[in-house]
Amino acid sequence: MTANLLRQREDPTWLAATAEWVEQKLAERGIALTSSPAEVRVLPWSAVYRFPTMTGDVYFKACAPSQGFEPALMCYLAERRPGDVLPVLAADLGRAWLLMPDGGPVLSDVLQEDVADIARHWSMVLGRLADLQIDLSQDVGRLLALGVPDRRPEILPALYRELLARPERLLHDAPEALTADDLPKLRALLPRVEAVCAELAASGPPVTLVHDDLHDGHIFVRLGENTSYVFFDYGDACISHPFVQMVSAQRFWPIRSSIQPDHVTVEHLYGVYLSRWDVSMAVAERRRALDLALAVGTIVRALTWINAVGSYLDEVGAELRARYARGVAYWMRALLERVDGLDGG
Known part of the structure; x- marks a missing residue:
């Protein structure tokens, strides 16, 4: 699980690992990336990146230990109350990583x-x-x-x-x-x-x-x-x-x-x-x-x-x-x- 995500952002090996994971999880669904990811928001406790794909944008989120429960919670809610949250495309609970589709307008x-x-x-x-x-x-x-x-x-x-x-x-x-x-x-x-x-x-x-x-x-x-x-x-x-x-x-x-x-x-x-x-x-x-x-x-x-x-x-x-x-x-x-x-x- 990651520590301060402001620091992790400066680590090229961490960024490469996240991009590799996203690409692999999308490939398992037959989805290909179309360009490099874009930073949406990076704070000490969470980081969000947008990945453009052939079927639309997807969003990767990494959670620091203080919010490390969120991927497991979203997987549970997506199964328990699918009409109230987005589907989860992939999750790595050990690293507190989450991949979800674009939900449209807020x-x-x-x-x-x-x-x-x-x-x-x-x-x-x-x-x-x-x-x-x-x-x-x-x-x-x-x-x-x-x-x-x-x-x-x-x-x-x-x-x-x-x-x-x-x-x-x-x-x-x-x-x-x-x-x-x-x-x-x-x-x-x-x-x-x-x-x-x-x-x-x-x-x-x-x-x-x-x-x-x-x-x-x-x-x-x-x-x-x-x-x-x-x-x-x-x-x-x-x-x-x-x-x-x-x-x-x-x-x-x-x-x-x-x-x-x-x-x-x-x-x-x-x-x-x-x-x-x-x-x-x-x-x-x-x-x-x-x-x-x-x-x-x-x-x-x-x-x-x-x-x-x-x-x-x-x-x-x-x-x-x-x-x-x-x-x-x-x-x-x-x-x-x-x-x-x-x-x-």
Whole structure:
């Protein structure tokens, strides 16, 4: 399994090995390459390359250890829920390599800068997402065995304590980063975090797969009489309370637009999503569970940043280091605010 993929990119033997593997796997399917690969995105935790072929582009993804579960997860989902993800052309689970076809346009390509259009698409997306999560709640043991990170509410307090025990992963000399003054507030919050997590764990619905990085750039859309949506890029996925998926309302808004979330539409989309869940839970109970998940789900988001970048802090450039510091600080401060806002503080 690969280490820092920014370093691997500079290694010609690694690049040659990946290209040879892709060419071999495509040849087994009778598909030939038509030109050299193109770099799409390379970060410490994952690298994506596009390979043009005689039948269209395919995409190779290499995952670092922090996201090394993704190829196994995608193979499982492609078999278990083939309508919700792309087929897997090939995978090397030992090296955490994945080869997949082009999924076509993503949702960000087709969204209009119109709130009604955004709400229409996301209402359908959230219905499909809930159906997927409900079904996969039966598979939690298998998903954990595949290496999907465990972020269940009952273990979040322990993970939170571990974060606070390593302040060097939280504090950095960047604008908007957490400071030493933030730590006492975060430590004092631990009893409330424990209580909120316990209530969330007892509330239902059952834990399931959470994508954790779902926005309009990670959803393929197939327009037509029966428009369909396909989810991809599960490198930040985890097992948690399903409603943790909603922790960032900004994900409903176009990533390539200046449109900002409005309260009415966000509440409508929350309602669409919650309506798909266990009818044995009253509407007020589902909403309470959502509020709890929106509060402690911030820990999951902070852990996502730390899982992706934390091991490489001494190796990454200033820009990514600053993004990391801002991201962790944003979610830790949101935790303070959201937990304090539950039940009026």
